[in-house]
Amino acid sequence: MSVVCVKVDISDSYHTIDCCDKTLGIDNLLYKYQTDRDLIINMMIKDPNKLIKTIWSVNSPLAVDNNCLCKMSKRSYFMCAQCKNLSRIMDFRIGINNPFRIECGTFTGKQVTVSETMVPSPFLEWDNQSSYRAKKYRQQYEIKTSQELKCITGDNFTIQTLINWIISDIFIKNNLNHVPNLYTSFICNNIGYSLTDNPIIEKKSSITKSIILQLLVILTELAKYDFYHGDPSLKSLIFTKDPVSYKYENLHIEGPITVKIDNLSNSSINFHNIRYFSNNNQNIMYIERNTFVPEINTMKLQNKSFYKLTSNNIDIYNAMRHIGVSLFSNSFNFYCFMISLMCNKHFYNDIVNNTNLYGLWEKMWLPENLDNVNDLIIETHEMDIVDTNIIFDIIKGFWLRSDIVSYMWSLMK
Secondary structure, three states, rough: EEEEEEEEOOOOOOOOOOOOHHHHHHHHHHHHHHHHHHHHHHHHHHHHHHHHOOOOOOOOOOOEEEEOOOOOOOOOOOHHHHHHHHHHHOOHHHHEEEEEHHHOOOOOOOEEEEEEEEEOOOEEEHHHHHHHHHHHOOOOOOOOOOOOOOEEEEEEHHHHHHHHHHHHHHHHOOOOOOOEEEEEEEEEEOOEEEEEEEEOOOOOOOOOHHHHHHHHHHHHHHHHHEEEEOOOOOOHHEEEEEEEEEEEEEEEEEOOOOEEEOOOOOOOEEEEOEEEEEEEEHHHHHHHHHHOOOOOOOEOOOOOEEEEOOOOOOOHHHHHHHHHOOOOOOHHHHHHHHHEEEEEEEHHHHOOOOHHHHHHHHHHOOOOHHHHHHHHHHHHOOOOOHHHHHHHHOOOOOEEOOHHHHHHHHHHH
C-alpha cells in the first residue's frame, strides 16, 4: 500500500490557527518534524544570527507555549499545537518516559518515547568572552586553527537538541547510525519535551569487540568537529537491538547491536566554525578563576605523546574543552568511555577473559600503571552508580596516550 504525504510548508509556525490541520496523519506529522530539523540545520550553517533570534519565538521552527492547559497529561480545549499533535499518536495516560508504539503510517510498529526536562529560561546567544578565552588558551598551547572560532551558548535543553541534530547530520552523510533519532523538541509550560526512538537495551556480553569498534567509529568521526562529550560515561551510551554491518575506513564493522551516543546536554561541538555548548556555571567559574591554564603534564616516550591530568587541573581542563580548546579531547573521551565500560562487571570479565581484547586494554596504559588502573576499576564493581566524578578519580594521575583513538583503530585492523 502506497503512502501519500501532503507537503508541509516549513515556514508554518506552531502558533497559526490551522497548524495542526496540516499535520493530520502520522506521516505528515513526522515529515513536518523533519522539515523543522532541516530548517534548524540550515540556519546553523547559513544564518546563525537568525537561529539565535528566532529559536523559541513565535516564528521558531520549534514550538513553545507556556499557556497550555494540557501539559502532556490530559486533553483540554486549550492545548498547544504539539500537545495536540502528540495526543493523536500516544495515550497521555501512559505517562512521560514510557515507550509506546506508532500505530499507523510508514513507521507502524516503531517504538518511541517522550522525555521531559525543566526549562525555566530557554535561550541561545553569542558568547564573545568564551571566544576570546578560547583564542588565548589556543595561543598558550600553540594550537593552530585556520579561522577564528565563534561561540554560541544556551541552556542544556536547547544545546542538547542542536548537538543531537548536528551529529545526526554528520552521521547521515556518512551512512552511520550512532545517535538516537530525535524527531522533535518543544517547550510546554516551561518543560522541554523530546520525542525520540526508544532505546531497547541489550545485554553487552559476547559483543564487546563490536562495542569498542563502534565507539572508535563514533569518536573518530566526531573528532573532525572537536567534539567533547562533557559526561563521557556508560549512561551516555545506549545499545539497541538493531544489528549493524558497514565498512568504515576499510574495516568491516558488524555486530548484533548498535551503539549510540546520548546524553548530550553537557556536550560541545564545532559546526561551520561555530562552537555550540551549554551555559555551565561551574565551567564559567573555573575559567574566570584561572586567567592562565594550569600546565598539563606531557611527555614523549618512544616518539609517542602522553599527557597526565591531576586534581589541580582536571576541572579547568574540562572547562577549556567545553569552550573549544581541542587539547586531547578525543583521547579523553575514549579513555573515560572505556573506563566506564570496564566498570561494568560483565564487560570487564569479557575483556579479561579474552586474550586479544585484554591485549588491546593493556596497550592503552603504561605497564607500570596497568595494575593500579585495574584495581581501581574492580573497586567500582559493587557500586550502584559510576558517574564521571568516579571516572575522573580513576583516570587522573596516569599517563594517557594523546593518539589513543587512532592507535586503537590501527590495532583493530
